[in-house]
Amino acid sequence: MSFWRKIAGLAVRNLDEAECDQCPPGLPGEDPAFSTAVTALGAKLAKADGDAHLGEFETFTQVFQPEAASVGNVRRLYQLARQTTRGFESYARRLAKRYKHCPQLLEDVLDGLFYVATSDGVVTADELAYLERVCELFGLGPLVFRRLKAVHLGADRDDPYAVIGIRHDASDSEIRAAWKRQLAEAHPDRARGRGLPNEFIEVAEAKAAAINAAFDAIMRERRAMALQGAA
Numbered sequence: 001m002s003f004w005r006k007i008a009g010l011a012v013r014n015l016d017e018a019e020c021d022q023c024p025p026g027l028p029g030e031d032p033a034f035s036t037a038v039t040a041l042g043a044k045l046a047k048a049d050g051d052a053h054l055g056e057f058e059t060f061t062q063v064f065q066p067e068a069a070s071v072g073n074v075r076r077l078y079q080l081a082r083q084t085t086r087g088f089e090s091y092a093r094r095l096a097k098r099y100k101h102c103p104q105l106l107e108d109v110l111d112g113l114f115y116v117a118t119s120d121g122v123v124t125a126d127e128l129a130y131l132e133r134v135c136e137l138f139g140l141g142p143l144v145f146r147r148l149k150a151v152h153l154g155a156d157r158d159d160p161y162a163v164i165g166i167r168h169d170a171s172d173s174e175i176r177a178a179w180k181r182q183l184a185e186a187h188p189d190r191a192r193g194r195g196l197p198n199e200f201i202e203v204a205e206a207k208a209a210a211i212n213a214a215f216d217a218i219m220r221e222r223r224a225m226a227l228q229g230a231a
Contacts, residue, residue: 037095038109039074041134043081044088045113048130059119085130092137106138107148114152123153142225143168160214160221172222179215183208 042060057078081087099105113134117127128149135145146161147168155162161170166178188204 163214
């Protein structure tokens with residue numbers, strides 16, 4: 001199944017009947033505006049690290065598989081768009097506006113762009129900044145970006161979500177449950193109950209402290225984000 005058909009199906013499943021008349025007619029894979037914006041974003045991503053090669057088009061088409069009849073047009077647009085990163089924000093805004101009722105579709109586009117960025121084995125700071133800005137313009141929020149970054153590049157060692165072992169977009173109740181579960185497993189009393197030496201108890205205490213600190217950090221961050229959203 002091509003990328004275009006896959007995300008078209010996701011879009012249909014995520015649309016409420018009451019919202020259908022607010023979205024573009026037809027499926028995203030059949031929407032020229034959608035194909036144009038995604039192609040431009042992929043091409044300009046290739047330029048974000050300062051050195052765009054046409055060979056990267058092959059990676060792009062492996063992820064965002066256009067229909068055979070449109071490959072020529074997609075290639076020509078890609079060649080033009082890859083000359084500069086300028087203008088990528090307008091394409092992202094256009095896509096976000098056109099498919100604002102399909103957040104899963106927009107997330108799949110960002111997921112595909114992450115795959116393109118990692119295809120050469122190196123993701124530069126400029127590419128990450130580009131992807132983060134696209135995520136912001138899509139209206140997906142920073143937690144979606146961090147989750148996709150963790151999926152493709154691995155979680156940062158000090159990421160509190162990684163310490164607790166929970167998704168970045170998990171609900172507060174899911175995070176609280178994961179925190180309690182991790183804390184119960186690492187609690188020093190367990191080490192004492194098994195008769196382990198003091199060295200093991202000290203390790204358990206340090207781990208429990210790290211889990212508590214991670215949970216506090218997540219809750220503080222979420223409260224701050226909620227206040228920003230309400231402002």
